[in-house]
Amino acid sequence: MKRRVVITACSAITPIGYDKATILDNLRNGRSGIRPLRDDGLLSQRIHSQVFGTVDYPIDFQFKRHFRKTMGPVAFYACQVAGDVLARSGLSQEFISSGRLGVAFGSTHGSPTVQRDIYRTFFQELDSKFSTIGSVDYLRSMVHTTAVNITRMFGITGRVIASSTACTTSSQSIGFGYEMIKYGMQDAMLCGGADEYDTTTVAVFDNLLACSVNYNQTPQRTPRPFDRDRDGLVVGEGGAAVLLEEYESAKRRGAEILAEIVGFSCNNNGGDMILPNLDGITTTLRLALEDAALPAEAVDFVSAHATATKMGDVIEAQAIAAVYGDRPHVSGMKSYLGHTMGTCGAIELILAIYMMEQGFLAPTLNLDNVDERCRMLRHTPGVIDSDAAIAAIQNFAFGGVNTCLLVKSGKRV
Amino acid sequence: MTREETTAKIIAILSDDFEFENPGPTDNLRDDHGFDSIDAIELLGKIEQTILGFSLTREEKERAMTIRTIDDIVNYIEAIRLAHNTP
Numbered sequence: 001m002k003r004r005v006v007i008t009a010c011s012a013i014t015p016i017g018y019d020k021a022t023i024l025d026n027l028r029n030g031r032s033g034i035r036p037l038r039d040d041g042l043l044s045q046r047i048h049s050q051v052f053g054t055v056d057y058p059i060d061f062q063f064k065r066h067f068r069k070t071m072g073p074v075a076f077y078a079c080q081v082a083g084d085v086l087a088r089s090g091l092s093q094e095f096i097s098s099g100r101l102g103v104a105f106g107s108t109h110g111s112p113t114v115q116r117d118i119y120r121t122f123f124q125e126l127d128s129k130f131s132t133i134g135s136v137d138y139l140r141s142m143v144h145t146t147a148v149n150i151t152r153m154f155g156i157t158g159r160v161i162a163s164s165t166a167c168t169t170s171s172q173s174i175g176f177g178y179e180m181i182k183y184g185m186q187d188a189m190l191c192g193g194a195d196e197y198d199t200t201t202v203a204v205f206d207n208l209l210a211c212s213v214n215y216n217q218t219p220q221r222t223p224r225p226f227d228r229d230r231d232g233l234v235v236g237e238g239g240a241a242v243l244l245e246e247y248e249s250a251k252r253r254g255a256e257i258l259a260e261i262v263g264f265s266c267n268n269n270g271g272d273m274i275l276p277n278l279d280g281i282t283t284t285l286r287l288a289l290e291d292a293a294l295p296a297e298a299v300d301f302v303s304a305h306a307t308a309t310k311m312g313d314v315i316e317a318q319a320i321a322a323v324y325g326d327r328p329h330v331s332g333m334k335s336y337l338g339h340t341m342g343t344c345g346a347i348e349l350i351l352a353i354y355m356m357e358q359g360f361l362a363p364t365l366n367l368d369n370v371d372e373r374c375r376m377l378r379h380t381p382g383v384i385d386s387d388a389a390i391a392a393i394q395n396f397a398f399g400g401v402n403t404c405l406l407v408k409s410g411k412r413v
Numbered sequence: 414m415t416r417e418e419t420t421a422k423i424i425a426i427l428s429d430d431f432e433f434e435n436p437g438p439t440d441n442l443r444d445d446h447g448f449d450s451i452d453a454i455e456l457l458g459k460i461e462q463t464i465l466g467f468s469l470t471r472e473e474k475e476r477a478m479t480i481r482t483i484d485d486i487v488n489y490i491e492a493i494r495l496a497h498n499t500p
Contacts, residue, residue, distance in 0.1 A: 065432040066447050069455070136451055 001184040004247035006413060008255040011084035012240035012350045013077050013194075015053040015337050024354055027336065027362040028383055032220040034234055034338055042116070043199040049211035051219040052202065053236020053338020067153050070139040072111025073196035077239025077343075078146035079153050082190055085241045086154055090255065091188070093155065100187040102158030102180060104173035105147040105194075105241070108166050108342040112198040114141035146194050158186050164342070167305070168266070168397040169193045170240065171345025175264035175403055177244050187246050193343040194239030201341060202235045208274070210309050211235070223308035223339070224366040225332030226317065226374040233307040236338030240346035247413075259353045260408040262390065263292025269400030276315040278322075281394075281402050285323040288392065288404035299328045299406070300388035301361055301380075303348045305396050306332025307339050316394070317374040329380040329388070335365035345395040349405060352391040356409035361386040419464065419487050426459055427483070438483045453478060456486075464490060467497065 012018070015033025016026040026033070035054040037044050044050075061076055071079065082105070086096065095101060109115075118137050139145065144162030151160060159180060163172040170193025177189030195201075205211045212232040215222035224230035250257060265287035269280035289296060302320055306313055313332075320330060333348045334340075340347055355361055363380040370379060389412045393405040414422075420438060427433040433446045442448035457477055461468055469477075473493060480486055 069451060136455060139451070 003182055003184060005178045005181045005244050005261045006247045006250050006257045007242045007259045007261065007353065008245050008250050008257060009085040009088040009243040010241065010258060010350045010353065011081040011088070012238065012347050013055055013059065013081060014238045014240070014340070014347050015055055015236050018057065018059065020354060023351065024358060027351065027355065028360070030365055032336055032365055033236070034219040034222060036219055037199070037202065038197070040199045043203050047199065047202050047206045048213045049202055049206050049232070049234070050216035051212060051222060051234050052197070053234055053340060054197070055237055067149070069136055070152070071149050072114040072140040072145060074107045074111045074194050075140070075145050075149040077194040077196065078105060078107070078192070079149055081192060081194070081239045081241040082150045082154065085190060085243045089243045097155045097157050099157045101156055102160065102177070102186040102189045103147050103150050103156055104161035104163065104177040104180070104189055104191040105150055106144070106163040106169040106173055106342055107146050107194050108164065108169060108201065110143045110145045111141045111196060112200045113196060150190065156190065165399060165401045166397040167339065167341060167344055168395045168401045168403045169342035169345070171349070171393065171395040171403040171405055172266060172401070174242060174244070174261070174346060174349065175266055175405060178261045178264050181244055181246050187249060189244045190241060191244055192239070192241035192346040195237055195341040195343050197237045205233060205235060212308065221366055223334055225304065225306035225308045225335050225364050226313050226370055226379065227308070227367050228369040228371045230308040230310070230313065230371070232309055233334070234338035236340040238337070238340040238343045238347055240343050240350055242346060242349065257413050258357070258410045260410070260413045261405060262408050263288045263294065263406035264404070265291055266401070266403045269402070271400060273399050276312045276396060277400060278315050278318055280400060281316060281319040281396060282322050284402035284404045285319055285392070285394065288406050289323070292406045294390070294406065296324050297327060299324055299390050299392050301352065301356070301386070301391040302328045302330045303352050303391055303393045304330055304332045305394045306364065307334055308332070312396070313371065314373045317377055321376045326376060326378045328378065328392070329361050329386065330377045331362060331380045332364045335367070345393060345403065345405070348395070349393045349407060352393060352407060353410070356388050356391060357411065359385055359387060361388060414464070416487060416491065419490055420483065422464060423483055423486050426456070426463070430459065431456070436483060440483060441481055442483070443481070450478070453480070460490060465493065465499070469493065
């Protein structure tokens with residue numbers, strides 16, 4: 001059994017906005033969501049990179065304590081976008097709780113804010129607080145906290161996939177959700193990812209010399225994917241969800257079809273945990289085309305992973321050139337958002353859907369002088385009108401995990 | 414602390430921290446207010462910190478798992494105080 005899979009609702013909390021109009025306005029006007037790193041009283045003063053892709057606007061979370069008690073900040077983002085998506089979908093509660101809707105949702109490592117509080121208790125020997133560790137704190141910080149807080153809040157009884165593969169967390173979630181429906185295991189999947197504001201992640205990349213450090217005084221000038229003067233990634237936060245449905249049933253119930261997922265691939269480099277791997281990435285891109293039964297020429301837009309690290313961008317450019325040549329426009333959306341880690345694939349997918357729906361493509365921000373080694377690509381030259389029909393969303397993670405999602409504009413479904 | 418004072422303190426905790434609406438001494442905690450086992454653990458932590466001033470043993474905590482009403486909570490606290498010989 002192979003069934004078509006469509007996206008019928010989406011929502012994203014991003015460093016460049018929450019509602020669609022704000023996000024599109026910021027994309028059209030080249031506004032970055034990178035801000036100075038906040039003082040966290042712990043690590044921030046020791047980190048060389050002083051920039052962060054920040055959600056700096058208020059969000060009106062309306063969760064009752066009954067639900068809040070098991071939620072760390074990451075689950076707030078996750079449940080907020082999940083609630084948006086279910087409300088926009090128009091699905092009945094009967095279907096939501098039927099067992100035919102599953103959840104594929106993850107984060108990089110649960111809630112580091114809660115984990116930090118747990119460690120503080122241990123290291124400071126706060127006996128009076130010790131008794132609270134192990135029940136609520138575990139539920140708030142565990143690696144599948146986003147997925148199961150969503151199932152609990154909305155009464156979802158289908159399958160749960162709690163992917164946690166760093167930068168491919170949410171692209172894997174969406175891809176695995178797509179396969180669940182395609183092969184008949186579920187009729188709908190609520191998929192996505194979230195990651196909260198966290199300096200631990202910045203410190204990790206900082207120690208690996210992978211973070212941007214030269215633009216601390218001018219945060220909006222970094223990251224600079226594919227640019228000659230790029231100096232590393234910028235960690236960010238956010239949450240994003242999409243609702244995937246089987247095409248025929250979505251059409252039957254009159255659901256708005258925002259896009260169709262036509263292909264997905266996921267593989268591993270089978271070697272180094274950190275260094276990008278040209279063979280692995282190239283294979284991923286080809287496997288997605290194979291899954292979609294499409295020629296490379298069918299892809300109009302590549303949303304590159306493009307973190308703005310020295311080697312990562314070059315290897316990715318080589319892979320794109322090898323598979324697609326210089327036909328599709330290429331943009332790196334992390335130039336607006338920073339690297340939103342576990343949620344980047346879902347956010348970047350939603351941005352591609354928004355842009356295809358609106359008939360434009362946004363360029364890579366801060367791409368002032370293209371690196372010689374990335375010149376062979378067709379970089380989106382500015383905000384351009386476009387009738388792109390198919391976009392590729394590429395994401396690669398520590399551990400050598402690679403994903404590629406191929407998505408068709410809802411206008412062409 | 415009198416029984417009335419303990420009751421008032423518990424009701425304040427349940428209203429402020431657990432967002433109970435109009436809690437009454439004989440309400441069923443689970444059926445009327447959605448109180449669950451996670452809440453019970455959290456409430457015991459608050460009772461230790463703000464009412465008793467000492468840590469409960471595991472055995473004492475397990476005994477609390479049969480509590481059904483606010484009156485039961487107050488009875489439980491009074492029994493613990495008596496056992497520990499504290500006012």
